[in-house]
Every structure is written in C-alpha cells, then in structure tokens.
Amino acid sequence: MEALLSRLFSSxxxxxxxxxxxxxxMLLMAACALVALLFEDVPYGRYTTGRYGFPVNARLAWFVQELPAFLLPLCLLVWSSSSKTSVLENQLLIAMYMCHYTQRSLIYPLLIRGGKPTPVAxxxxxxVFCIYNGYMQIRYLSHYAEYPAHWVKHPCFIIGSSLWLAGWLVNVxxxxxxxxxxxxxxxxxxxxRGGMFEYVSGANFLGEITEWVGFAVAxxxxxxxxxxxFTTVVLGSRAVAHHKWYLSKFExxxxNRKALVPFLF
Known part of the structure; x- marks a missing residue:
C-alpha cells in the first residue's frame, strides 16, 4: 500500500x-447536496422509487457499501510506516473512526431485520463515498495530522471526544x-418511542451527526x-423528511417531538 501511494505521489x-x-x-459536494435535497428526498427506504435503478437487498447493500470505510483504512494502518500512528491524539481519533465503522459495516448489517431494498444508484x-472518505480521514490522521503538546487535555479534544461518545451511544x-x-x-x-426518540424523530441521525461533529472538534x-x-447535510435532510412523514402518517x-434538535428543530 505504501509503495503504491509512493508511486502516485512524488512527495x-x-x-x-x-x-x-x-x-x-467534499465541502462543495455538501453545498450541492443541500440544494438538491431541498427538492427531493434521498431515494432509500420508504422514499424508494423505481427511478434509481434495480433494488439491492438491504443487508447486502449495507455490508458492501460500508465495508470500504473499514477495510481500506485498516489496510492503510497495517501497512503504515508513519510515526504519527504512535501519537496518542492520532491513535484516539483513528480509534473513534474505526469504532464507528466496525459497528456500521460488520455488526449493523447482521442485525437488520427485513428492511426495504436499496436502489442501486x-x-x-x-x-464510492466510503472509499473516498475512508482514505481521506485515515491517511491524514496516520501520516499528516500534528497536534500541539498535550492536545489530549485541550478543551477541544475533551469536548469533541465526549460528543463523539455520546453520539455513538445515541446512534446505537x-x-x-x-x-x-x-x-x-x-x-x-x-x-x-424511548431514548432520544421522545424528543426527535431522527434520533439515529442526531446520534451520528453528533458523533462526527465531536470528531471534527477533537x-x-x-x-x-x-x-x-457533509453528514449533517445528508442526515439532517433525512431527519426532516422522516418527521414530515410521521406527522402525515400518524394522527x-x-x-412536541422535533425533527432533529430537541426542543428547537
């Protein structure tokens, strides 16, 4: 892996x-997605239509589409020759990322009960996103991210890692x-009903957004x-769509339940 990347980049x-x-x-894509999602919901689950290609089994789709976000970073780490992977701050941030995608790619698909097929598009x-983001996050953290001394004790790291953990627990x-x-x-x-669903319709989305906001702060x-x-734009849109759907479906x-942010929105 290191040899391949060395051939791709001269320095x-x-x-x-x-x-x-x-x-x-990715920031540009988030802006484009924000505009596009004002006009149409993400085509998955209850919003699936026949316009986005043939359906893929939900369990298979989740496993295959999320696996690169776990497998590619794992390969990058196994074949890494950088000293950054021995720095505590870098290790903890990598662990946050890998913990999420271990659960999302290897455990979550096995727990799915039924689930509507996912359009192939x-x-x-x-x-593609999981490959792109997995490489970007882990390659940066394992080779280039540098933090001030004792960054692990900095308020940004403490608050960010606490948000990540809270979001992960809410999501699971x-x-x-x-x-x-x-x-x-x-x-x-x-x-x-129960948990954060007592406050918002998109409790699972709120949890994952909180995870990655905490990851970004740390x-x-x-x-x-x-x-x-990017996660906030896409999952926030899903939460709003779910909230509107629930309100129209159930009298x-x-x-008092909000879409995404308790008591506010």
Missing amino acids: RQEELLTLDRMAYF SFCLAF HADHILRNLRKPGETGYKIP GHSVHSSAFAI DYPK
Whole structure:
C-alpha cells in the first residue's frame, strides 16, 4: 500500500495537498447536496422509487457499501510506516473512526431485520463515498495530522471526544429501538418511542451527526470538518423528511417531538 501511494505521489507535500483538495471538494459536494435535497428526498427506504435503478437487498447493500470505510483504512494502518500512528491524539481519533465503522459495516448489517431494498444508484454512491472518505480521514490522521503538546487535555479534544461518545451511544441505542419496533410477524410502520426518540424523530441521525461533529472538534482539521458538514447535510435532510412523514402518517404522533434538535428543530 505504501509503495503504491509512493508511486502516485512524488512527495509528502503533494499527497497532503491532494488530501486538502479532497476535503474542500467534499465541502462543495455538501453545498450541492443541500440544494438538491431541498427538492427531493434521498431515494432509500420508504422514499424508494423505481427511478434509481434495480433494488439491492438491504443487508447486502449495507455490508458492501460500508465495508470500504473499514477495510481500506485498516489496510492503510497495517501497512503504515508513519510515526504519527504512535501519537496518542492520532491513535484516539483513528480509534473513534474505526469504532464507528466496525459497528456500521460488520455488526449493523447482521442485525437488520427485513428492511426495504436499496436502489442501486444510492448503493453505488455510498460505496464510492466510503472509499473516498475512508482514505481521506485515515491517511491524514496516520501520516499528516500534528497536534500541539498535550492536545489530549485541550478543551477541544475533551469536548469533541465526549460528543463523539455520546453520539455513538445515541446512534446505537436508536438503531436498537428501530429494529425492535415490530414483534415477529408484524408488518407496517410504528411510532418509535424511548431514548432520544421522545424528543426527535431522527434520533439515529442526531446520534451520528453528533458523533462526527465531536470528531471534527477533537480532530481540528478541514478533513474531519468536511465529513461532519457533509453528514449533517445528508442526515439532517433525512431527519426532516422522516418527521414530515410521521406527522402525515400518524394522527397521534407526538406534537412536541422535533425533527432533529430537541426542543428547537
């Protein structure tokens, strides 16, 4: 892996510049997605239509599309020759990333119960994004990210890592609630209750957004910030769409429940 990347980039400065450009391009894509999502919901799950290609089994789609976000960074780390991977701050940030995608790519797909098929277009976009972002985040953290002495004790790192952990717990718990909405043999949609679902319709989305915002605060880089902003745009749109759908579907839907931010929005 190191030999291949050495052939692609003639110097460390050239690769770092490429990583920076990738981050700025992700910010551009976030802006484009924000505009596009004002007119149409992300085509997945209950919003799936036949316009985005043939359907892919939900469990298979989740496993295959998320796997590069775990496998590519793992390869980068295994074959890494950089001393940055021995720095505590870098190790902790890498651990945050890998913890999320270990759960998302290896555990979550096994727990899916049913689930509507994913349009092949959405599946392919997610697959490409996971390769792109996985390389950008881990290559930067393992080779280029430098932090001041004792950054692990800095308020930004403490607050950011605390947000990451809180978001991860909310996300995993919300997924658990959603999986157990229906008893064996039951079909149809139900109102999710418990945990952060008492406050927002998109508790799972709120958890994941909080994770990556915390990751960006702790990581203090354009690369982690771009990921957090992109995630907020896409998942925030899903939360709003879910909230509107629940309100139209269920007459008894809790009126005090917000879409994404408790008590506010």
